[in-house]
Amino acid sequence: MKNLVKAIIAIAVVCAALMYLVNSLDKTSSQGGTDILTVYNWGEYIDPALLKKFEKETGIQVIYETFDSNEAMITKVDQGGTNYDIAIPSEYTIEQMKQKDLLLPVDHSKIPNLKNIDEDFLDLDFDKKNEYSIPYFWGTVGIVYNPKMLKKDLDFTSWDQLWDPSLKGEVLLVDSAREVMGMSLNSMNLSLNSTDSTELNKATDKLIKLSPNVKAVIGDEVTQLMVNGDAPAALTWSGQAADMMYDNEDLTYSVPNEGSNLWFDNMVIPKTSKNVEGAHKFINFMLDPENAAQNADYVGYSTPNKAALKLLDPEVIHDERYYPSAEVRKNLHVYKDLGKEKIGEYNELFLKFKMSLQ
């Protein structure tokens, strides 16, 4: 009994000590103010040297935190108690944040470097006139594949090649309704923002025909599996594909001609910001051609900054895997927020497809 009491006291003491430690750490990290800027970004999505440079140039101290999904980010901002000055969500999440009134408008007069951004990436449907968001990186959805492992000579210039019988039990898909349904819709030259139930059912029927070829429907683990050579082909995002290709040189990436998804991650200023001035400085700093080029070089995604492109390795910017030709780009479409009901329908149909896997 005495030992038990001792053990309980010991656990309580350790907990109290940890609580104290966490609290004191929290105080230093979430105390927003005029000379502190809190940046909330995806993991591995910025060159840390740039944060140092920004601190040196402006004297503003940067606190950097990361998230791993748009949903986690929006929940945290929505619940309050945070004071992020900059967040970098994807386009459909920006639409949601606008609806929920979680964003502050961006003052363009404070961001002269906005002129460096390619006009193709401005004034898009999810944020007309870029009232709330400034482009950070962009990319596509496509197929990453390992030519050495393919039994047949496929180049994935068409989505339909995924249905090829030689790929039986070999294809990896991301566990995301929009991407997989969008792929099927695109393969039939339909819009990936389709809200027509007949079209969606047709897309599902076509997906069910794909099920013999599907090895697995998974999340981020796809990176490791492709790098290890567990599968010859996977549906994935260009950025993730870039990571895989960096670790395994046999891999390559293709965006099929029928069209695909074009996505953006944009910088926004959440309503909870305590340093709006600093946030504008940060956005302007990141749009500086030299900084944007350095960042793109480090992160490996495609930059929307046309002035920065000139500073990048010509080999990279002429690589159509990262910077698709104008012809391919014409067929790329941005996701629209389809509303809860349609998203529900997409997910129900996607579930039906997953049930067909055996």
Next chain:
Amino acid sequence: MQNKRSGSLTLVPYYVWIALFVIAPIILVGYYSLLDLEGNFTFENYKNFLTPVYLKMTLSSFWYAFLITLFCLVVSYPAAFIISRLKNKQLWLMLIIIPSWINLLLKTYAFIGILGQSGPINAFLSAIGLEKQQMLFTSASFVFVSVYIFIPFMILPIFNSIDKLSPALLDASRDLGASRLYTLRRVMIPLTMDGIKAGIQAVFIPALSLFMITRLIAGNHVITLGTAIEQQFLVTQNWGMGSTIAVFLIIFMFIIMAFTGEKRKKGASRRDKN
């Protein structure tokens, strides 16, 4: 040990706990299951559940939970028996329990490495000249990993009931001419039934709502009710439908509890007399 008054007083925290964390959530789940996306009252979710997609999912959830429980039992019963006859039984028991202290997700990720094309099993197969096998993303690997994860929960209650069983009873049965098999069937299993039932409860019910592993190990080749709930809440944000699936899951669980729990009291009192 305690008089009645202090007994009922000490029960207050228990009742508060049950009301707050068991009754209230169940009522909330029931309430949400009657709401559609806009928060209007509807039975649409229940109608939706009774369509082939969800019924098939329910069936496959039960089938896999049954397989997982069966294999757990087949492995655990002899293991618990052997451990109970060993010299350092507490130590051996400890060794079986320790893996359950490790986070479920970590163990699952470890299995991705072990079962993968470049994992040790396939390396061994190709070293002895056999063809590499696709093990990851099959329903067999899903059952295997789940059984591994649940075994400690099955062994513990069975071990406890076997440990309490007096060896003299088994000896008596043998002396009176019963064969080994007959002794097992008529003496040992009935007397350890409580442990078996507790073990089945501890495995079958969580197995019914497994998720994560269905994606990580089975690559969504296995879809359980748990997977569907996760998707409804996190991706679709359709709390109504998610709650409806949860309501059915709760009903199933009560049915199972009724089946495996009812006779337990009788069994316990009978053994107490021994």
